[in-house]
Amino acid sequence: MIRRSLLISAAAALMLAACGQGDQAKSGANAPLRIGVTPVPHAEILEAIRPTLAAEGVPIDVVVFNDYVQPNVQLSEKRLDANYFQTKPYLDEFNLARGTDLVTVAGVHVEPLGLYSRKHANLAAVPARGLVILPNDASNTGRSLLLLQSAGLVRLRDPANPLQTVRDIVANPKNLTFREIEAPAIPRTLSEADVAVINTNYALDAGLKPRTDALALEGADSPYINYLVSRTDNAEDPRIQALARALRSQAVKDFIAGKYEGAVIPAA
Structure with a gap:
């Protein structure tokens, strides 16, 4: 707090x-x-x-x-x-x-950017056709997609490009759907999503603890x-x-x- x-x-x-x-x-x-x-x-x-x-x-x-x-x-x-x-x-x-x-x-x-959920305890529990909420600015959208890729939820056209969009998803095994909104608003919508990608500053501000609450988290080597x-x-x-x-x-x-x-x- x-x-x-x-x-x-x-x-x-x-x-x-x-x-x-x-x-x-x-x-x-x-x-x-x-x-x-x-x-x-x-x-x-x-x-x-x-x-x-x-x-x-x-x-x-x-x-x-x-x-x-x-x-x-x-x-x-x-x-x-x-x-x-x-x-x-x-x-x-x-x-x-x-x-x-x-x-x-x-x-x-x-x-480190994190993937959070109030509905599911782990990534395996994320259902087919689940809703994923992402930040809507280009740099954070691309960064979020790279995190989803590292978590095994999607595969991207260019595995390393930080400025990809949802149109660059080439494999989506769970047929997840995506909604992009402004980054500060994402913690308030967490209960609506199956998973949401949240910037750490907004996660901390919302009382989330990235090291224990995130289902997936960027590593310490994040650029x-x-x-x-x-x-x-x-x-x-x-x-x-x-x-x-x-x-x-x-x-x-x-x-x-x-x-x-x-x-x-x-x-x-």
């Missing part, structure tokens, strides 16, 4: 995001960095390093979002200085679709690292670089290992 203090700060940040849509992030060496995040684990990790950054003269404003689009939109419009929530395949797809030029600064952690992201014009800002160092520090690796018990894995 999210701490009460984090819920309060998240609500305040959401209000700020809603009411201050025209505000730009302030520049200057002593100005707070405005960083867009999703609640778990990203906001929690930033709260853990807030004192360290403050001691280095780098105050931060943590702006919490419950979707994957607005943190990039507001970063590109300079309403944020950076964001921290996404993988590089997702960022690449966003840049291509939106004509933006956002860049990765530092890889921080991996959140889907979550990055600190900025724009080309501010990637070398000393404040951004200080944030990157803090996020890559041993203290953060220890915090992640202790708090998330393998559901979140520090990047190498």
Whole structure:
């Protein structure tokens, strides 16, 4: 569960995001960095390093979002200085679709994608013509299909292509049906599905424990690292670089290992 203090700060940040849509992030060496995040684990990790950054003269404003689009939109419009929530395949797809030029600064952690069910205790119990719910953005849809393939539920046209769609399924032994919806909404629809693929940040936020609740989970070798992201014009800002160092520090690796018990894995 999210701490009460984090819920309060998240609500305040959401209000700020809603009411201050025209505000730009302030520049200057002593100005707070405005960083867009999703609640778990990203906001929690930033709260853990807030004192360290403050001691280095780098105050931060943590702006919490419950979707994957607005943190990039507001970063590109300079309403944020950076964001921290996404993988590089997702960022690449966003840049291509939106004509933006956002860049990765530092890889921080991996959140293994999981396959969950409230109806079935294991994959063998998933019935013929069962319903599978997937995230609807291209990078997470492809990633989800690779997980379903590794679990033996489907076979794909290209076993390694991370941007395949359901049209690339060439074998579906159980004749499963697929529904694609926005990733944040999937935990709320879990009871409707036979199985659902859920991003770990949303699984944790919903009280799921990936290591014990998931029927299948990506391995620790997953290439889907979550990055600190900025724009080309501010990637070398000393404040951004200080944030990157803090996020890559041993203290953060220890915090992640202790708090998330393998559901979140520090990047190498």
